[in-house]
Amino acid sequence: MKPIVMRNTLTIFAGLLALFLIFYPGSAPAQAPIKVGIIDTYTGPPTTYTYDVRDAFKLAIDEINAKGGVLGRKIEFTTRDDKFKVDLALSTAKELVMNEKVDILMGTINSAGALAVSEFCKTEKIPFLVTFSKSDKITGEKGHRYVFSVTENTAMIGKAAAVGLAKRPFVKYWITGDDYEYGHALADGVWGHLKKIKPNVELVGQSWWKVGEPELTPYLTAISSAKPDAVIFATGGASMVNVMKAAKATGFAERIPIYIHTATELSTLAPLGLEAPEKVIGTSNYQFYYPDSPKNKAFAKAFREAYKREPKVGALYGYITAQFIVQSLAKAGKMDREKFIDALEKMKVDTPVGEVEMRAFDHQAMLPMFMGVTKKVPEYPFLIASDIITIPAKEVMPSIEEIKKVRGQ
Amino acid sequence: MGFLPNIGPAEFLSQLLVGFSRAMILFTVCAGLSFVLGVLRVPNIAHGSLYMIGAFVTFSLSKSFGGSSGFWFALLLAPLVVAGISLVAERGLFRHLYQREHLMLLLFTFALALILGDLVKIFWGAEYRSVPAPDILKGSISILGASFPRYNLFLIFIGLLVAVALWLFVNRTKIGKISRAAAVDRDMVALLGINVSRVFAGAFVIGCCLAGLGGALVAPTVSITLGMDHTLIIEAFLIVTIGGLGNMWGALVGSLIFGVTQSLGVLIFPQFAIVFPFAAVVIVLLLRPKGLLKSVW
Numbered sequence: 001m002k003p004i005v006m007r008n009t010l011t012i013f014a015g016l017l018a019l020f021l022i023f024y025p026g027s028a029p030a031q032a033p034i035k036v037g038i039i040d041t042y043t044g045p046p047t048t049y050t051y052d053v054r055d056a057f058k059l060a061i062d063e064i065n066a067k068g069g070v071l072g073r074k075i076e077f078t079t080r081d082d083k084f085k086v087d088l089a090l091s092t093a094k095e096l097v098m099n100e101k102v103d104i105l106m107g108t109i110n111s112a113g114a115l116a117v118s119e120f121c122k123t124e125k126i127p128f129l130v131t132f133s134k135s136d137k138i139t140g141e142k143g144h145r146y147v148f149s150v151t152e153n154t155a156m157i158g159k160a161a162a163v164g165l166a167k168r169p170f171v172k173y174w175i176t177g178d179d180y181e182y183g184h185a186l187a188d189g190v191w192g193h194l195k196k197i198k199p200n201v202e203l204v205g206q207s208w209w210k211v212g213e214p215e216l217t218p219y220l221t222a223i224s225s226a227k228p229d230a231v232i233f234a235t236g237g238a239s240m241v242n243v244m245k246a247a248k249a250t251g252f253a254e255r256i257p258i259y260i261h262t263a264t265e266l267s268t269l270a271p272l273g274l275e276a277p278e279k280v281i282g283t284s285n286y287q288f289y290y291p292d293s294p295k296n297k298a299f300a301k302a303f304r305e306a307y308k309r310e311p312k313v314g315a316l317y318g319y320i321t322a323q324f325i326v327q328s329l330a331k332a333g334k335m336d337r338e339k340f341i342d343a344l345e346k347m348k349v350d351t352p353v354g355e356v357e358m359r360a361f362d363h364q365a366m367l368p369m370f371m372g373v374t375k376k377v378p379e380y381p382f383l384i385a386s387d388i389i390t391i392p393a394k395e396v397m398p399s400i401e402e403i404k405k406v407r408g409q
Numbered sequence: 410m411g412f413l414p415n416i417g418p419a420e421f422l423s424q425l426l427v428g429f430s431r432a433m434i435l436f437t438v439c440a441g442l443s444f445v446l447g448v449l450r451v452p453n454i455a456h457g458s459l460y461m462i463g464a465f466v467t468f469s470l471s472k473s474f475g476g477s478s479g480f481w482f483a484l485l486l487a488p489l490v491v492a493g494i495s496l497v498a499e500r501g502l503f504r505h506l507y508q509r510e511h512l513m514l515l516l517f518t519f520a521l522a523l524i525l526g527d528l529v530k531i532f533w534g535a536e537y538r539s540v541p542a543p544d545i546l547k548g549s550i551s552i553l554g555a556s557f558p559r560y561n562l563f564l565i566f567i568g569l570l571v572a573v574a575l576w577l578f579v580n581r582t583k584i585g586k587i588s589r590a591a592a593v594d595r596d597m598v599a600l601l602g603i604n605v606s607r608v609f610a611g612a613f614v615i616g617c618c619l620a621g622l623g624g625a626l627v628a629p630t631v632s633i634t635l636g637m638d639h640t641l642i643i644e645a646f647l648i649v650t651i652g653g654l655g656n657m658w659g660a661l662v663g664s665l666i667f668g669v670t671q672s673l674g675v676l677i678f679p680q681f682a683i684v685f686p687f688a689a690v691v692i693v694l695l696l697r698p699k700g701l702l703k704s705v706w
Contacts, residue, residue, distance in 0.1 A: 044635055212639075215427075215631075217427045225417070271536060
């Protein structure tokens, strides 16, 4: 009589399932959770950066939920992979808003994707916090009421680098880098500001390689022969490791001072181990060992215990985003998008790098930048940044006049 | 800023040598691709993936052996691992497809490249990886006052070694001679009572093994990452096309043209450096549409 036994088992299962469905949500607090949608690249090399954003965000949200959430409601988040594609970023943003009914959107490491989602959020009136895209258009030319950036952008990197480099005695510069939007934007940002702060600097030449170029040695040997005082590398992503390796193998870093944004960042230095060149000047928003403050130590420790790795710069962005969202919700008093935005403007949060303010005018988080020089130390199996100077946020931020100008106001 | 650096003989020579060293990695990979093209008539897009796997295996092996000598073991073993993978692929998949038309083979190897790419992601993850060069090859030496990385000198040496070994294999061994014959007329070889299927398997494995060797050789100079297969396979197909499809010496000539135009282009016109190797390809194809050396196709 096997079929009947099976039918009975099925009935019992169905009954249990029905009971579970009826009673489980009922036993939870009556308030539905506040929903955050994360669109980011979770396939391919960008995950070096995006996993840290997500993981640090989760860590912060778990802690807040454990204390009862915000406004008596828990925070829930859903992630979507945009595969570094603009159309996918946009369609998943729509899907999250229409089907998942998220209240707030965040994410994207692809600037073009961020700009597309930002346009969508502008028409749909959804708050959108950009976590890793570096285009200065996001909060500059294309900024609007519903978009915020909690990460540095190319204008800020350029200013920070110029401020730091102007303090050094170099006059003759060579600029080289990845031949794409980010590379050129970075180079223009640094050079434009440097020329302003220190008018006697001179550009002796420039060279650009195609993105993903595996062999950079010929570029470095060619630059050596021009004998500049210093070289600005406008590069990012996988090219970082290639540049650092070629600089080491050719002895380039020993002979000519070089500046590369994120050269001192853990995302670059960890994969290289002790193979990274010393004396490379770099800038970054975050180091897990600097500033040596109790807040940063506690943050790094919690991240390390949860994920068995040191937090990279993305972890800072994830953490800050969580703080901005939660504290603005608390201030707004209820989940109302317009009230949330009013609260988020001018919001100040305490972070591992000190207090960070969301500038009301352009919705750009005011992050300090740390400039350091790569160095071998006995404590770690990779190089770290030494002689770190902090370039405060007010020296890094583009001025409000500059923002007005690009927005044609 | 039409700036030209002061190019002395030392800079020129060191730049030329850098070009040669890049050409040698390209040659190692392209010789394999060309060999498979010639003997099996398979345009193997997955060849780039095998190169990438070679680099990732080198990373894992040199890490698990550890120390400065770890790389040497990896350099020997990684091509063999890749050869093993390709043997499985040949016996399991490729041998059923040789009779299909080229478009089918192109689609099939493209699919295989995507699958291998995803397998690499599952095995090694998406992070950048880096392999240290052995101590003896670290740093640089001075050539007429210009500094030159030791590892690149080693690459030139290995590249020449690969070229000599391939010449001996093709001209002096039985399987090499049969492969050459099969490339020209496979039915004729089969009629002579030779097991063509086995010859094909051997040729395929040798070709793929060279891709693995290329991956192992390039490992200490670059970041090992997903996507390194795409960059390479495009250049590799250009090189075998300008060299003459299926002609291994064509692969050598093509690689030299590609590597040297790139490195000298950077020295002379740094702002337009990207263009030079591709401009060279266009010129060659305009003058000799079937490639510089005799194509076996």
